[in-house]
Structures are given as structure tokens and as C-alpha cells.
Amino acid sequence: MTMSEHAGDSAERSSTSDLNVALRECMAALDLFLNNKFSDALASLQAKTKDSMYHALTYATILEMQAMMTFDPQDILNAGNTMKEAQAICQRMTKWTFCRFRKKSTVADSINNLVHRQSLEHFTEEEIHAEICYAECLLQRAALTFLQDENMVSFIKGGIKVRNSYQTYRELDSLIQSPHYVKGENHLHFEGGVKLGVGAFNLTLSMFPARILRLLEFVGFSGNKEHGLLQLQEGASSYSFRSVLCTMLLLCYHTFMTFVLGTGKGNVEEAERLLKPYLARYPKAVNRYEECCEAQQYWKQFHHMCYWELMWCFTYKRQWKMAFFYADLLSKENTWSKATYIYMKAAYLSMFGPDDCSPFGDSEAELFRIVPSLKLKIAGKSLPTEKFAIRKARRYLSSNPVPLPVPPLEMMYIWNGYAVIGKCPNLTEGMLETLNEAEEALARSSATELLADDRCVIKLLKGLCLKHLGKVSEAEDHFNYIYLNEKKIKYDHYLIPNALLELAILYLEQDRREEAIKLLEKAKQNYKNYSMETRTHFRIQAALHQAKSTPENGMHCGASAVS
Structure with missing residues (x-):
């Protein structure tokens, strides 16, 4: 072995060793996180985040x-900036190896790759891990845009970056399928990254409304729900x-x-099967919201997530005072x-009995x-739920509202709460x-x-209750009543x-099924510019997928290699 070959071999062994250490330390940090030791988890990582x-x-x-x-705007901003870093x-030159974390290419290389894509088979183990980390950064940044803009306009506008992530996952999945691929010491972690990306893209893309799907398919995206779920399960x-x-x-996916x-x-x-091993491994991963609030005090925002769920739990039980709290x-x-939040406070007050009053002296x-004066924008976009609340609250602006x-029961529908209580006849009744x-x-x-x-x-809300109670004919009459009275509706056009x-x-x-598909197509094609329109289109897409029950063409493993 020549001196240069020996040096290169030593560098590669050193690189692999460093990769092993990094993965071991990062998994230990995730263990701390899952044990509610959030500050300790971040502190254990921070010193090496630049290297x-x-x-x-x-x-x-x-x-x-x-x-x-x-869902805190500042948390979203901080996460996005940190993920960008x-x-x-x-892509940056490391201080302790002779190679880059992620291979960068020149403009000429990019043009050449359109004809003959650079072979990933010649990458070192560290380099393919850099590729998967890079793709994951892009994927997680795309996920953050969903929090900021539910109709994914930001996702589409940032299509070049997202497409880079998508294409990288396709190529890395092809690499794993290649007979020439040699598994490194950390292959399991690499393969898990590919399954995360391929699964996430397939599952997410398969859920998009048809109008967004058409645009995404035009620029080369496609998704298969079943394949996505399988990849994530593996x-x-x-x-x-x-x-x-x-x-x-x-x-x-399964619970939200x-x-x-x-x-x-x-x-x-x-969902319970997936949680079982984690509940055994992390005994402080408690299953009651009140206990969750007691389990840690570092990130109060986690308490707020629990408060939101508790608010709806008491709504389902019609305990208006606790929901108001x-x-x-x-x-x-x-x-x-x-x-x-203020809209919901007022909504719960409206359900109080004649002898009840707000503990804080608030007037409904x-x-x-x-409510309208509290409107805000995140990344230039208004929250759909907030816009719905503001539209509903405007009727109180007149002197004689x-x-x-x-x-609260109408907002409960916006979050599809009737599907939740539908499994409990006493709550539905x-x-x-x-x-x-x-x-x-x-x-x-x-x-x-x-x-x-x-x-x-x-009528809409009663129809849902009747359906879940098995009174199908009555439920059908209630839904038809809305459609038949379409011309009389003045403001709440989302109802039709x-x-x-x-x-x-x-x-x-x-x-x-045939009748269902006709109604879904009518709902999709004939109405627009109504409250919560995008959310309704997501639900229409899900119902159409259920109705047609045909295999989708998306990213597949095996011979087609996510093509």
C-alpha cells in the first residue's frame, strides 16, 4: 500500500469512527428528549452543532x-433558521476529514448530470450520510411551511428546494436497491433515513387536494399512500x-x-401498537394530559398543547365551564x-346556563x-381557523347582534370532532x-x-350525530336540507x-360508491372562496381515495426504484 493509499484509508476509518460517535451521541440526546429532559438534550448537542x-x-x-x-410563531421561526444552518x-468543508460533508457540484456538473447523473456508488459512507442529512433538512423545512400556510402555497413557491430533497431521496433509494451498493457500518441509520423521506413524501403528497396535486405532478412529484405508510412502518x-x-x-397520521x-x-x-414500546422505554411518556403538564416544566408550550386537547375533551363532554377555563x-x-382563543372563550360563555356567569366578568x-382586532399573520399568511373565527364573530359588531x-359545536366540526365522539354513543346522544x-x-x-x-x-351538526347513532335516513335528510336551501344561505357558504x-x-x-363520487366531484368543482376551503378539499381528496380504492402511481421501491 502506498503512503497516499494508506492516508486515504486512515482518513476513511477516522471518518467512519467519527460518524459512529456522532450517531451514538445524537441518539443519546434523543433519549434525553423523550424522557422530558429537553434542556439537557439540547445542551448535549450544542457544542458540536457547528462541526x-x-x-x-x-x-x-x-x-x-x-x-x-x-404552533408558536417564534418556535417555527427559530426551528426554520436552525434547520437552515x-x-x-x-455542504461545508469539515475540519477533521479530507472530504466535504455533502458533495457539491459546479454548474457544469449540474448540466452534465441531466444526461448522466453522478453515481452515488462512489461516495464514501460519510458522504451518503451527508446526502441523507441534507435531504432531511430540506424535508423538515418544507414541513414547517405547512404550519405557516395550510394550503401549501409556500411549499409550492419553494418547489426547487423541495424538489431537490425529493430527487435526493429517489436517488438514495435507488442506491440501496443497486447490486453494487456496499453497506457501511451505519447502513441501518442510512436506510432508516431513506425510509423516512420516501415514506413522508409519498404519504403527504397522496393527501393533497387534486388542484395542488396536478401542479405538483406537473413538476415531477407523485405520491402513493400505501407505499408511504409501508416505508414509515419499516x-x-x-x-x-x-x-x-x-x-x-x-x-x-393515524390520530390527527x-x-x-x-x-x-x-x-x-x-397508534397504540406504535406507542407501546416507547411507553415501556420512556416511563415518563405519560398518557394523561394533566400528568404531561406535571412531567416537565421547561417548555411551557407543551402545556399549551395539552390545554388545547383538554379544551376539546371537555367540549365533547359538554362541560362548558371547564372548556372555558x-x-x-x-x-x-x-x-x-x-x-x-378569545373566540372560543366567548363561544363557551354562550353555552352557559341563565344563572351562570363568567368567573372573570367577561361578556360574551x-x-x-x-376577535377581529386580534388577527395576525404568520409568514404573511392568516391562519385559516382564525379567519373562520373572525368571520363568525363579525355579526356581533352591530349594535343589535x-x-x-x-x-363551540360549529368549531368542533371544523376540527372534525364529531368523528371522535361518534365512537361514544353517550357523548353523541x-x-x-x-x-x-x-x-x-x-x-x-x-x-x-x-x-x-x-x-x-x-342541521349539519345534527346530521353528523344522527349518522353516528345509526339513524342514516334522518342524517341524509339533514344533509339534503342544506343543499336544497343553498340559495337562502347568506354568509356561511362553507356549509353547502x-x-x-x-x-x-x-x-x-x-x-x-357511484353516488358518493358524484357528490364529491360536485363539492370539489362547484364551490370556491368559502371558509376553510383547503381543509375541505383535503377531506374531499381523502374521501375520493376511499371511494375509488384504486392503486396510485407514486414512488415505489424494487425494480421501479422510486421512479
């Missing part, structure tokens, strides 16, 4: 987890650096995305959307009136009782220009496409 790609990525990932769970680390089942992220994404952006067919059993806490402590009408009939009382009160009140809107709101959507889902459950 180690994995330390930089893990540090930024923990901040991103915080942002994902808190981590991305730069992957990534979650292996003990690797990214198995936690695969698990978290699956949990988010399928309810808020889907048809409410979440897989709670699968948590809405009040959020309005005072959290900055995500003061307008939404006064709270509703200040017309009260909203059941505002209680909610139906409250809606019947509201309908009777509306019938006794003086007629106003908003009467048709208010009647249709109650959503009534068609709910009727279609009802038909799907009766195996009336």
Missing part, C-alpha cells in the same frame, strides 16, 4: 418537534436514528391528520392565535367583538340533545336575515360543500 452534521440536524429536529407541537453544515420498526421520527409521523384532513377513519389500534389559559399564555358579546346558535335544544330556541326567536344560515349550521361531503361519506358507508 457535526448529525449534531446540527438533531439539534434542529428537536426545535422542529417543539414547533410542531406548540444545519443544511449549510452538510422505518419505525428498526432501531435506528430516525425510527422515532418515522413513529411520530405515523402517530400524527386522518381526522382533521381526512374522513375520520383513524387507526387508533395501530382552558380556552382562557390559552388566551393568556399562548401566542399562536389570540383571536381563536364583548369578547366576540374584539344576532347571537350564534352553537359556536348528549351532543344531539344540545343541538335539539338550540334548534327549538331558534324556532322561538324572531326571524332575521341569518335564520337560514343558523338553521343549516344546526361540506354537507355534500358528509352526505358522500354517508353513502360510502352504505357502499353507494
